[in-house]
Amino acid sequence: MSVINTPPPVTNPTDIYGQPLSPEKHDNYLTAGKGFLSWALTLDHKRIGVMYTIGVLGSFLLGGIFAVLLRTELLLPGQTLPLLFTDTWTDQYNQIFTLHGAVMVFLFIIPAIPAIIGNFVLPLMLGAKDVAFPRLNLMSLYCWLGGGAFFVYVLASGGLDTGWTFYTPYSTTTNTSVAAATLGAFVLGFSSILTGVNFMASIHMLRPKGMTWFKMPLLLWALYATAAIQILATPVLAITLLLLTAERLIGVGIFDPNLGGDPVLYQHFFWFYSHPAVYIMILPALGVTSEIISSLSRKHIFGYKFIAFSSLAIAFFSFIVWGHHMFTSGQSAFFNALFSLLTMTVAIPSAIKVFNWLATIRKGSIRLDTPMLYALGFIWLFTIGGLTGLFLATLNTDIHFHDTYFVVAHFHYVMVGSVLWAFLGGMYYWFPKMFGRMYNEWHGRMAFAITFIGFNITFFFQFFAGSRGMPRRYADYPDEYLWYHFVSTIGTYILTIGLFYILWNWVDGLIRGRKAPANPWGSNSLEWHTPSPPPHHNFDYEPHGVDPYLYDHWRWDESIGGYVIKDHDPAHDGIEDVDPDHYDDEPPGSAPAKPVPAGA
């Protein structure tokens, strides 16, 4: 384990050469405007990212409270929780798991990485002042808040008990606030679409001189693929939810068999969005992991083009596999076979990424700091999540596992184990850049250990409960499954403790953390070429595109606890990129070629 570096506290922020910032440059995006309106009406992508952070973490807390409640209800068979919301405990459980799912999916996982990390980092990675459409960006934040307001209304007005999937005809007959919840998801969809449009336009239009498509950081490829899904799939959800509302309020009969409709049609519509939505969640996580893996291994990413194209491949395949959610619904054997085969294909680009990450860390110089621990944890959990997906893609085994805890465990390994891990890793990784302060490394690692153990205890045993036949969404269960549920609930408590530990570590870092250097990790993508936190307009010079995975020209500076540019040439602020192939023929460990600063 590498030594935890605790350099002397630095009182002044430094630039990328390790020099203290001149007083006139002390102003950063956090201080470049004061008062409520300077935040509420800001067009600054960084401030919007920070506001998303608060809102999305608040939603995560809310969804997490429901998670703890539902696991507590399942601690023992029969009623465990006192009645809090409703008259009957099974209704109460149904509301809790529905709100857990809906809040987590719509308010937390979908916006988490794109809206927080994407918003903050994407323009910086592009060396741009802001996203392509700053006003649209602010509007997407308000759409998110508006959608969130609907969910708050749902909480206050009779709850929701349809499951986050809103399956008809149950959702058209139950007397909970389905209409408000679907409208909320509808509005949140716009937030997602606007973010996608913005990112796609930014990547097309704002790349700096020298940044070709294949010189982009892989996070941008991932966000690009995500944006494509957001733009193409989310409108389908919007239409579906409108149809559902119409069905519920005026009985148009598209999904009601009594009026000539078909409930399975709803499932097709819903999963046509919601399966790609799974990749809206996971693709940015894959991108974040690629960044951290290469940067903290201090080694060029392996198989850049394969990773980049696998993101696009996943985005493409995500649109043609939705039917695997309906193997038991009565769709024809031909469709089932087709969707089973297509689903298998998704495994290949996912596997390519994992193998490339392994090849990247091989013979690297791996800095086992908190972001890297989360990235490595991500690979571990994503591998389990991905491999268990094979059981669900295969037809006859899926018939057995469909709608059991096996599925619950599988998608939590992917949605929580993978997405949340990448989100936490990304937050730790960019935390110094976002807030200009360092978190406490030791506590970060401890919190990782607790969350990792807690997560695996919670969800690993659910695979066995499910494969032995425990159906999902059950308020009660036969004693046969008692130990799986009991252990899982204990794991939830451990995970919860770990997550609050992380929150404490972040808040502690914000208040007491030492001032962050411009580049604590020695990364080379453009966001590390500006002080932490960045100035209001991101860069004091016009950055040039660089190969984001070449680390040779950064030197560790003990006095500031970060990396600085080796050859300090104040006359020039851009860094010319170096052909990565240049290194290919060198034996490992040979003296690195020194990049030539441009203009020298």
Place this chain on the structure above:
Amino acid sequence: MTRLTALLLISALTSFGLLGVTPAALAEDAAAPATQPDAAAAPEGSTEPAAAAPEAAGGGEAAAPAEIDLIPDTDIGGNAFLPASAATYSDDVDWVFYFILWVSIVFFVIIGWLLVYYAWKYRQRDMNYVAHGHNHNTVLELTWSTLPGILLLLMFIWGFRGYLDMSTPPKDAYPVTAVAWQWSWAFEHPNGYADGDLHVPADTPILITNVSNDVTHSLYIPQFRIKKDVVPGRFNQTWFESPFNAETAVDFPVMEEDGVTPVLDEDGNPLVFSYNVYDLFCTEYCGRGHALMNKKVYVHTRESFEKWMAFSIDPTNVPPVQAGEKVWQQKCASCHSVDGTTEGGAPSWKDLWNNPNHMLTTGPIQVDEEYIYNSIVNPNLQIVAGYQVGGMAPWVLPDVELIALYEFMKSVSKYNTDPIARTKDDWKKLLPPVEETE
């Protein structure tokens, strides 16, 4: 504090484990003399241990002791991964499962080991060291793209072949219609008899046709590895054939109401059913009672199945009260309790019959045959105070079931003053005399 809570939980767990589980099984045996084969699923066996459960569970858990063991147990056997397989094609499913499992384990061990090994071996020692090496290798990339591809193709092919077997019923299968509603099941046999549990003959292909009365449900029998959604407007079909397993089979002697005298079959021998029991779950979320929509599958020997059918098809084979209880279990119990709770969202039948204080939204009413009959055939006509219109759909019950239901409701009410028909002979008084046609 945490330790105290853990101790509390564990003590609660053990007390449920000892008092909630075992006595329930014992109570089932004690209740077995009841003349119906599905007494194993009778809920009253479950209320006893709950009453005996100590307060160790603490405030929250003790709030509703009557709810413990809502779902009775079946020994599902098997290993850590899968329950014991009990249908002809489920071994195929298991085989594909173990194939994927081993592929997954091999891949996971390789990836996980490399991950940990590399992370440790190549950990950072010099902050300034920048690692160099190959950063692309097309041959390697293509290799690790195509090799898993071959394995994936194998999984697909074997999974699809198994699936075709599961979805192609033989022509001569015995047809059963599974009707699902919120929140129970009825399994209709070709002769018109419907039972709350699925009774089928062993070593016979069974064709299940799913029918939903309201929302989407799903029929799942884990030990057969089958699952099929019950979608309104569709008639989804599935099938299975379950071999008779003599090792796990149960012999169930049917008793008269006294609990001692065996019921005799036509040949004068004691009537004994012989079957394997499996769990049946609803796996598509369907609302409040979703978790309680569990039934049993009884796979009889053919001989036992015929005896069971002959016995069950005639409700007068059991005393009216028991027949009524069976009707209640099958058709009413998911909403109407008989223990005073109203968690099913409907008035409890405990102490309902002849209750002088029973209030409708319009005022008090006498609870008698007429009121109950009206409440079944036209439930929205008279609404109990505190409830709303539309909570229940109209039902049509045969006369014999209605009569049995009245007797059962009398038996759970302390206000009842009528004699209760507790013996089979009482049917003669209750049913209109059969008119001999010339």
